[in-house]
Amino acid sequence: MTGTEALWLSLASLLLSFLAAFLLGKKVRLVRLTGTILISLACFFLAWQGVMILGAGQPVELELKLAGIHIPVLIDGLSALFLLLLSVLALGSTLFAYGYYETTETKIVQKVYLALPVFIAGLVGLLTVDDLGPGFTLAWQLMAISSYLLIRWGRPLKLSGRPALVYLVFMEMAWVLITGSAFLAKGYHFGDSLAAVGQKLSGSGPVATAIFLVMLLLGFGLKTGIFPLGQLWIPGAYSTASPPVSALLAGILEKTGVFGLIRIFFFVARGAGAGFNPDLWGQVLVVVGTLTLFVGTVQAIKQSDYLRLLAYSSIGQVGYIVLALGSSLLAWHSGSPLAGIIFAGAVYHSLNHGIFKSLLFLTGGSLLYATGTRDLNRLGGLLAVMPVTGLLAALASYSISGMPASSGFVSKWLMIAGNFLAGKDSLLLTMAGIVALFTAAFTLACYVKFFGLAFTSAGAGWKLKREIREVPGSLLVPKIFLAAICLSQAFLPAVYVRLIGRSLATTEGFLLTGVGAEGLKTNPIGLQIFEGPALLAAVAPLAMLALLLVLAFLARWLRQSAGAQEARVPAWLCGYQDLNKNNVYADRNMFSDLKKFFRWTGANKNVVIDDDELSESVGREEKGVIS
Amino acid sequence: MKVTAVIINLLYFLALAPFLEGVMRKVTARIQSRQGPPLYQPYLDLLKLLGKENLNAAGHPVFRLAPLLAFASVLSAVALLPLAGQSSFLAHSSDLMTLIYFLTLSGFFILIGALASGNPFAGVGASREMMTIIMLEPVLAMTLILGVVRAGSLNLLAATGGVSSARGLSYFLMMAVYLVALQAFVSRQPFDIPEAEVEILEGPYIEYSGPNYALFRYTLNLKRMFYSWLFVAGFLGFWLPGSPVLNLAIQTVLILVLFVLISVVGATHPRFRMDQALKFYAVLVLLSLVAVGLGVRGW
Numbered sequence: 001m002t003g004t005e006a007l008w009l010s011l012a013s014l015l016l017s018f019l020a021a022f023l024l025g026k027k028v029r030l031v032r033l034t035g036t037i038l039i040s041l042a043c044f045f046l047a048w049q050g051v052m053i054l055g056a057g058q059p060v061e062l063e064l065k066l067a068g069i070h071i072p073v074l075i076d077g078l079s080a081l082f083l084l085l086l087s088v089l090a091l092g093s094t095l096f097a098y099g100y101y102e103t104t105e106t107k108i109v110q111k112v113y114l115a116l117p118v119f120i121a122g123l124v125g126l127l128t129v130d131d132l133g134p135g136f137t138l139a140w141q142l143m144a145i146s147s148y149l150l151i152r153w154g155r156p157l158k159l160s161g162r163p164a165l166v167y168l169v170f171m172e173m174a175w176v177l178i179t180g181s182a183f184l185a186k187g188y189h190f191g192d193s194l195a196a197v198g199q200k201l202s203g204s205g206p207v208a209t210a211i212f213l214v215m216l217l218l219g220f221g222l223k224t225g226i227f228p229l230g231q232l233w234i235p236g237a238y239s240t241a242s243p244p245v246s247a248l249l250a251g252i253l254e255k256t257g258v259f260g261l262i263r264i265f266f267f268v269a270r271g272a273g274a275g276f277n278p279d280l281w282g283q284v285l286v287v288v289g290t291l292t293l294f295v296g297t298v299q300a301i302k303q304s305d306y307l308r309l310l311a312y313s314s315i316g317q318v319g320y321i322v323l324a325l326g327s328s329l330l331a332w333h334s335g336s337p338l339a340g341i342i343f344a345g346a347v348y349h350s351l352n353h354g355i356f357k358s359l360l361f362l363t364g365g366s367l368l369y370a371t372g373t374r375d376l377n378r379l380g381g382l383l384a385v386m387p388v389t390g391l392l393a394a395l396a397s398y399s400i401s402g403m404p405a406s407s408g409f410v411s412k413w414l415m416i417a418g419n420f421l422a423g424k425d426s427l428l429l430t431m432a433g434i435v436a437l438f439t440a441a442f443t444l445a446c447y448v449k450f451f452g453l454a455f456t457s458a459g460a461g462w463k464l465k466r467e468i469r470e471v472p473g474s475l476l477v478p479k480i481f482l483a484a485i486c487l488s489q490a491f492l493p494a495v496y497v498r499l500i501g502r503s504l505a506t507t508e509g510f511l512l513t514g515v516g517a518e519g520l521k522t523n524p525i526g527l528q529i530f531e532g533p534a535l536l537a538a539v540a541p542l543a544m545l546a547l548l549l550v551l552a553f554l555a556r557w558l559r560q561s562a563g564a565q566e567a568r569v570p571a572w573l574c575g576y577q578d579l580n581k582n583n584v585y586a587d588r589n590m591f592s593d594l595k596k597f598f599r600w601t602g603a604n605k606n607v608v609i610d611d612d613e614l615s616e617s618v619g620r621e622e623k624g625v626i627s
Numbered sequence: 628m629k630v631t632a633v634i635i636n637l638l639y640f641l642a643l644a645p646f647l648e649g650v651m652r653k654v655t656a657r658i659q660s661r662q663g664p665p666l667y668q669p670y671l672d673l674l675k676l677l678g679k680e681n682l683n684a685a686g687h688p689v690f691r692l693a694p695l696l697a698f699a700s701v702l703s704a705v706a707l708l709p710l711a712g713q714s715s716f717l718a719h720s721s722d723l724m725t726l727i728y729f730l731t732l733s734g735f736f737i738l739i740g741a742l743a744s745g746n747p748f749a750g751v752g753a754s755r756e757m758m759t760i761i762m763l764e765p766v767l768a769m770t771l772i773l774g775v776v777r778a779g780s781l782n783l784l785a786a787t788g789g790v791s792s793a794r795g796l797s798y799f800l801m802m803a804v805y806l807v808a809l810q811a812f813v814s815r816q817p818f819d820i821p822e823a824e825v826e827i828l829e830g831p832y833i834e835y836s837g838p839n840y841a842l843f844r845y846t847l848n849l850k851r852m853f854y855s856w857l858f859v860a861g862f863l864g865f866w867l868p869g870s871p872v873l874n875l876a877i878q879t880v881l882i883l884v885l886f887v888l889i890s891v892v893g894a895t896h897p898r899f900r901m902d903q904a905l906k907f908y909a910v911l912v913l914l915s916l917v918a919v920g921l922g923v924r925g926w
Contacts, residue, residue: 381745383687403735404703404728413724417781424776427923434919437727437768438912441761444735448757452742456689457750526720529781537781540720544729547706547717551699559695559838562678566691571684571746571834585742585750593901594758597909 004060004075006052010045011124013038014117021113028106035113036098039090039120046087046124053080054499057506064135071135072193077506079127081347081499082252082259085354086127088485089251090120092478096362097244099474100369104242108153112242115153119146119248126256132182133191137175143256144171147241147249154241156611163236170222170233177219178260184212194263195509198271209275216264217284224257226322227292230315231299231603238311239374243365246307250314251358255350258321265329266343266511278333283428285326290432293319297442299603302595304376304587306450307364310357312603313446316439317353317400321346323436324415327429331422332512337519338422339512341529344500344520345414351496352399352407352489359396359482363389366471366479367454371464375608376449376587380459386470390455392479397447399486402440405545407489410527412440414497417529417537449590458571459584490541494522629716633706636715640705643879644848645669647855647886651815654890669848676841684834685743693740694835694842700733701849708856709784710878713871722781723771727764730853733846734760740843741831752830755901756821759811762908766808767854769915770861773801773922790861797921802862804915809885811908812854814847815893818904855885 017038024031053060059076075083097116101109125139148171152164182188185197186204201209222229238246265285269276296315303309324346332339366389367382368374383390402408416436423429453459470476489496497520504510519536521528526540573583588606595604649666656663683690707721707729715721734756741753771786778789791798811818821830832843859881867874899907 383689401735402728403732404700404725409728417722417724420772420775420781421779424779425923427920430772430776430919430923431916434765434769434772434916438761438765441731441764444731445757445761448735448738448742448753452739452753456685456687456739456743456745458745528719531779534780535719535782536779537722537724538718538720539722539725543717543720544703544725547703548696548699551702551706552695554702555695555698555842558677558698559681559842562674562838564677564679564681564838566681566683568686569682569684571744573746573748574828583747584745585747585754589750590754591758592754593905594761596902597905 003052004049004062004073006045006049007075007124007128010042010049011121013042013045014121017042017117018114021110021117025110026106028109031110031113032098032101035116036094039094039117042117042120043087043091043094046083046090049075050080050084050087053077054502054506057502059506059508061130069134070191071138072130072191073128073135074130074193075128076508077503078259078262080506081351081503082127082255083124085255085351086120086123086252088482089248089354089358090123092358092362092482093244093247093251095478095481096247096365096475099472100242100244100365103369111153112150115146115149116245118142119150122146123248123252123256127259130193130195131191132179132194132197135191137179140171140175140178143253144168144175147171147245147253150245151237151241154245159609159611160240163233163240167233167237170229174219174222177215177222181212181215181219184208184215194268195271198268201268201272201275204275206275206277209272213264213269213276213281216260217288220257220260220264221288222257224254224261224318224322225292225296225315226288227295227315227319230292230296230318234315235308235311235603238314238361239305239307243307243361243368246311247358247361247365250310250361251354254314254318255354258318258346258350261322261325262347265325267509270509270511278329282326282329282333285322285329286428286432287326289319289321289323289326290435291319292316292322294435294439295601297439297446298598298601300446301442301449301591301598302603302606304606305374305608306367306376306454307361307374309376309446309450310360310364313400313443314353314357316443317349317357320412320415320436321349321353323432324349324419327415327419327422327432328512330426330429331418334422336422338418338529341520342415342418342422343512344497345411345418347500347503348414348489348496349408349411352411352486355482355486355489356396356399356407359392359479359486360400362475362479362482363393363396366475369475370468370471372466373464373610375610376453377608378459378464379454380457380584381455382468383455385468386455388476389471389479392483393451393455395483395486397451399490401444401447403444405490405541405548407486410490410493410539410541412436413537413539414527417539421529421536445591449587453587453590457585459586462584491545493527493539493541494524497522497527632713633716636706636708636710637702639710639875640702640849640852643882644845644852645673647852647882648848650883650886651890651893654887655894658891658894673841673845676836676844677838679837681837681839682834685745687743689739689743690834691839693736693743694839694846697733697736697740698842698846698849700729700736701846701853704729704733705849705853707783708853709787709860710875714782714784718782718784721783723775723783723786724781726783727768727771730767730850731760731764733850737831737843737846740835744834746834748828748833749831752821752833756831758901758905759814759818759821759908762905762912763808763811765912766804766908766915767812767857769919770801770805770857773797773919774861776919776922787857787860788864791863791865794865795921796926797918798862800921801915801918804911804918805858805862808908808911809854809858810889810892811904813851813889815889817896817899819893819898852882855882855889858885
């Protein structure tokens with residue numbers, strides 16, 4: 001049996017980090033330094049724990065006794081995988097925070113370093129405790145209250161008070177729903193393990209089971225951000241917290257909601273037996289997921305505040321995961337071997353989205369650090385002054401848009417290809433797949449806007465008073481770290497699919513056991529889906545990249561074939577004007593007809609307020625746009 | 628042998644795409660009672676542009692990379708095609724999602740190149756181009772998905788074959804929608820809104836000149852040919868005789884016919900405004916949704 005020493009060491013480091021921040025008080029440089037070192041250490045131990053569990057192929061189960069209360073703890077393959085993700089993201093954010101808080105006022109920094117370790121400890125708890133009672137409550141409250149404070153301290157109180165409070169209220173509502181749901185199981189004892197809850201559920205009848213699942217869907221859905229619950233708090237919270245914290249919120253906090261949904265629908269529900277109707281719940285998840293991904297992404301397109309844009313787009317991306325979970329349930333119910341493939345896609349996308357969305361929030365943080373504005377209307381042409389940040393932003397934007405040879409492509413391929421193949425006789429699945437494909441173009445539009453108008457184009461040089469420089473190395477290294485992982489996710493799909501397979505094999509009580517993913521074959525360059533001897537679908541990021549590069553060299557040869565020279569000229573505006581701050585193409589004009597067309601999807605208010613100009617609003621709402 | 632098949636794909640498209648533009652210009656000219664340039668004029672235009680100077684308004688590497696990658700992406704899509712009813716060598720590592728995304732990718736690079744130029748006209752063009760991609764790509768995707776529903780496979784040969792494997796209500800509805808959408812796919816009037824030369828001066832391409840512009844022109848020609856090819860291979864694929872050479876000859880003739888049709892429509896219709904076009908596209912999207920729905924139900 002594998003030990004849990006690493007987990008305890010990790011929690012001990014977090015506790016030390018909290019104490020250090022408390023004791024060192026106003027010596028803010030030292031607080032940042034010790035905090036960074038101790039939290040990084042904790043991340044290291046956490047990753048170690050995850051690797052040990054996956055390496056040994058054995059879940060760890062134990063029971064904690066705290067003042068007479070029993071808390072069941074279970075670290076299986078799935079927890080280990082999410083713990084790995086948490087350790088990577090927490091490390092990236094912590095390292096970024098070190099440089100980011102250098103210029104922040106002392107009072108805030110000290111408080112942030114008090115809350116950050118508690119927040120991470122809460123997340124660790126959520127991924128490891130195995131009940132819906134005392135253990136869950138402890139972990140959830142640590143997570144909710146610390147992140148509430150972090151959000152509150154992210155901006156001047158006048159701006160942050162409301163979104164932070166809204167966040168806390170919804171988190172507490174989710175807590176009530178989740179802990180309350182378990183009481184529907186007949187003979188439930190506060191503190192029963194999840195497996196026990198599942199078993200007790202089987203004796204409590206279909207109605208109780210249905211209400212139980214509805215409450216949990218709402219509870220974890222609030223956290224994950226399914227439509228319309230996500231819209232209530234996510235945009236406010238993610239854009240208010242300071243970017244390294246938002247990176248954790250979007251990267252892993254949201255994913256613990258996905259983790260919860262998986263635990264409920266693919267583990268606990270299995271125990272419920274006849275009371276659980278996989279067909280119905282699969283359909284519910286598909287419909288909810290499709291709505292979430294479509295509405296979230298369309299709303300993202302309307303934002304000029306790039307942090308809000310990233311927040312709405314997080315809602316959209318989570319929609320893909322929920323959709324895939326639903327279609328996996330439906331495929332399983334119809335006995336299709338594709339269930340395992342779609343499920344693997346959902347987990348893969350959780351990992352991918354964790355990484356590239358964190359990278360995007362850190363990019364957002366770098367933009368905020370370097371320019372002081374969160375308004376895309378005031379940016380433009382930053383690639384020339386911030387080349388490294390720009391390049392990393394391009395990678396993240398490319399990946400989240402799911403363009404060929406990116407990590408997003410591989411995971412979306414697993415989910416959508418699987419969905420189409422499994423659902424060729426199902427109207428619902430086919431339509432959901434089409435909406436997912438349709439929405440991919442919206443995602444692309446969001447990030448063309450984000451990258452195109454911040455880093456290419458022109459404008460920041462005229463519209464901002466300060467001189468813009470590339471962010472210091474301490475803000476670049478964590479981004480490069482995440483970018484490297486993002487690239488590995490794109491080009492080593494076989495490795496990640498095996499990792500996910502291993503984590504599921506190390507997990508007991510999994511609904512899809514037996515269907516596995518025998519139709520999915522891995523090869524060094526990619527993945528293939530077979531049905532018998534027939535190849536149904538294939539993806540190979542390396543081959544795609546090679547093809548693209550070879551043809552790009554052909555194009556380059558063609559361009560040089562007549563020995564053409566290049567000359568630098570000013571932009572041509574019909575000869576009447578030079579390009580200046582009055583005629584540059586600003587963000588609010590982008591896609592204006594489309595925004596009008598999709599007005600009914602909501603989130604049309606597009607006013608950006610920067611921290612240093614509380615009174616006046618810079619972004620004007622859809623006034624005098626050029627289409 | 629297998630790699631040569633990919634090269635044949637590329638050569639076929641590269642050789643024929645400018646000629647089709649020649650056809651389009653000739654037909655348009657005849658409708659407007661003009662003589663029109665010779666059919667080989669687009670080849671001359673490309674050669675001429677390759678010999679000119681590259682003007683760079685941005686100074687970004689992005690501005691320089693965009694035309695190369697736009698061209699490469701659309702050619703990558705072409706390399707995957709099961710031309711003349713023969714599965715591509717690359718079919719083992721690609722499927723129709725790869726194809727759809729490569730096409731989107733070429734649009735993406737056009738947009739990024741346009742935004743990189745910093746010119747507000749290019750910005751307007753890029754914004755319109757992206758809106759067009761969003762609203763039109765689903766029609767292309769759904770045509771192929773109709774094939775997927777029938778064939779139960781995402782393999783390109785199976786899926787394009789699947790489109791016309793059963794010719795029921797869904798087939799005819801999708802064919803009608805695709806035919807209307809084709810005019811927009813090839814961005815001819817009434818749907819040449821992103822370029823709209825008399826209004827926003829070729830939009831995304833305004834700052835591009837010389838060899839860079841030649842690459843964009845070529846990209847556009849290849850894309851036009853691709854969409855026409857897909858119509859022919861998808862909807863009319865069922866009566867191909869089987870021999871690859873004969874298949875290819877028939878496909879070529881059909882593509883030519885299609886281009887004459889596109890030119891006639893283009894020469895006789897004024898341009899839509901963007902908001903009008905969006906509503907038009909939305910109807911097309913809904914109709915193709917209905918078509919796929921009918922396909923799933925087996926009609």
